[in-house]
Amino acid sequence: ETLSNQSEPFNESLRLKTSVRNLVAFSVKDDALWSFTSYRLANEGSLAHSQLHAINRAKGNYVSEVHLSHSFEIMGCILELSGRADGIWRLNDKVIIHEIKTSATPLSEIHENFSEAHWAQGKCYAYLLSVTEDISEVTVRLTYYDREKNEEKSFDKTFKRDRLQRFIKTLIHPYIAWVRSQEKWKATRNISIENIIFPYPSYRKGQKLLAYNTYKCIEDGKRLFVQAPTGIGKTMGVLYPSIKALGEGKVDRLFYATAKTTTRGIAETAYNILAEQGLRLKVLTLTAKEKICLNDEKNCTPDKCPFILGYMSRSRKIVKDLLKKHDFFPREVITQAGLRHGICPFELSLDLALSCDLIICDYNYIFDPRVYLRRFFEQKERENYHIMIDEAHNLFDRARGMYSAELNVRLLLDISKEIKKDLPVINKALIKLRKELSVLEKQAGELVSEAGGVKYNTGHNAPESLKAPLGEFITAAESWVSGERDEEPYTDKLVNLFFDILHFKNILEIYSANYRTLITGKKTGFSLKLVCLDPGSMLDRRMSAAK
Incomplete structure (x- = not known):
């Protein structure tokens, strides 16, 4: 050749x-x-x-x-x-x-x-x-x-x-070879999509209009907002035309994002009804890492997790075999494969996702800056994704939480006491961070507002003075977090704090007119929160990375 x-x-x-x-x-x-x-x-x-x-x-x-x-x-x-x-x-x-x-x-x-x-x-x-x-x-x-x-x-x-x-x-x-297998699969998939019909004798009231507008939305590259009563059959009314559009090459991949586990089950049921007609579609339900983890100790490093050890070199054959045997990958199939082959089921599901046509997942995996699927939304090349957001009225408040961040002095103090002997460099960085928070507390003065029995102050300015001590802590703790370490009583708490502080610094970098700084408590109870009032621009950015 x-x-x-x-x-x-x-x-x-x-x-x-x-x-x-x-x-x-x-x-x-x-x-x-x-x-x-x-x-x-x-x-x-x-x-x-x-x-x-x-x-x-x-x-x-x-x-x-x-x-x-x-x-x-x-x-x-x-x-x-x-x-x-x-x-x-x-x-x-x-x-x-x-x-x-x-x-x-x-x-x-x-x-x-x-x-x-x-x-x-x-x-x-x-x-x-x-x-x-x-x-x-x-x-x-x-x-x-x-x-x-x-x-x-x-x-x-x-x-x-x-x-x-x-x-x-x-x-x-x-x-x-993988691309050719994908093309061969798509030919099989598309024939099956062409042959399926709407799975009920007739559309419910409003359901046909919903299906038509969903299809036109995909065809025209627009966004569709739907408000419809319970019982109209929204899931099938959206999923059926989306699958038809997939088979016609109008989109390359489908995402069905939900806020609850129960609604993920409804999407799975809709797929299974269509599969009974002969629909061939690779479908993955993505389960949170902490829920699907097989290891007793939640530590994703090769020296602590046998399911990660050698994962990269072993995973491709396992993924290939699973794709030959299954079309549908719910949590049970992924977990069983992880146990059978001794590999991480969460990483396995991420690798399987690359070959799946429909991914059913929580909002987080599309919109949360900490856990979104970077392999799909960070380096977009030529694929067009169609995102269906179930119960989208829940997304606004969820997204506000995703793009907000908080520092709590009591938490910093407690962890500082536990690590000061074993990790003096990291502790020194924590002390610097606490000192800067103390300076900000003094600058804020008396808490003059009150809601629900809690006194607070708000401001329009980002606490820029925190950037340096935040960066020092991240730099000091990073090698400890990513390296080999003994399990100590403070390990999980310090790892979680590291990611919380990393998230806080990330949010501080994008602080804008859509944010407020919320201050509550005094001394050891002092808390500083970057509150996202309107996550619209962040949600728009992620949606723009799709269809």
Whole structure:
């Protein structure tokens, strides 16, 4: 099989488009990444890249953020592969592709072959550069950067173009095989969708109008708001035309978001009624991690959870086998598969989701900034998603909670007492944070308003002075959270606090006129909350990432 440049268009070929990042994520199952995950804000990684870019540009012969793209004919397909290389050095004797990774792991623990996936990204960019500029040999420089200490560690490897070509084929072949299996599945699915009819002898009053408007909404790329009485059959009235639109290629994937477990069951029942007619649809019900976890200890690191150990290298075959055997993946099927194969059922459900046509889930997995499905909504490429929001009147208050955040002095004090001996660096950062909250309490003065017996003050300004101590705590605690650690009485509390503080800092970054700062209590009872009054713009952003 050859990998050739695409110059002449072939209409009969399957045309594909993907990014280097997504190709590597699919084809390179790297268990080292479990221990590498960084919890810092995404923009901190961008800042680290910017710092290194500026330093290298100042030295000369360096260009940052270089877009690379090329189309290839392979396995009877035309694949357009693209991405943005962190940087390129063009020296007299060689060309170097720069791949930068912000590290949460101490640099002393990182060796040349620490991560296969990190090298794979660099090699993909090197190959794209070699074929677009006809370069016979490219060096990849992989740089790990510790922004806190302003230290970096780099490794260089030089590759001939033919070696890079052989490597990239090892990534492309499983990806295209998966895409072809998806196309084959879609053909089967679409025939079944074409053959199903509305499952009842007649529409209920208002139900046909609902189905028509749902279909037109998808066709026209609009948003539909429905207010209808109980008993009209809203679930089937929305799901049936949505599935029909899926079969006609008007959307690529369906999401059915609910506020309650009971309404998820109603959506499952509607699917099962259509399946009795012969509908073939891959359907996944996503269950919260804490509800589906099989481990006695809720710690998602390989050294503490046997269901995560080796997950990346074992999961693909398991996912493939499950897709052959089942169309419907409710909680029971996922849990049984996890137990049978000894792997994490939550991660398994996330991987299965990539091959599913309908995903039934809680609002959180679409809208909550802490747990939303990044693989679908963060790096949107060419898919169009259709989101159905059941009981949407509940979403406003739920979203206000998702985009609000709170700091409580009593909680900080209690945890500080427990960790001061074992974790003095983290405790020092907590003390700094408490001191800044004390300053804000004094600035707020007397609490002059009252509601429900609780005195409070509100303000329009973001507590900007908290950003520095919040960042210091996150930096101090991150390696402890992501690394190996002994189980202590305070472990769960400190992990939860870490994520609460990370969330608070994230919300502080997006504080706007739609927010108020709410202050309650005094001294050890002092609490500061960033209250989201109107989450509309955040909800709009997520909806805009869909259809």
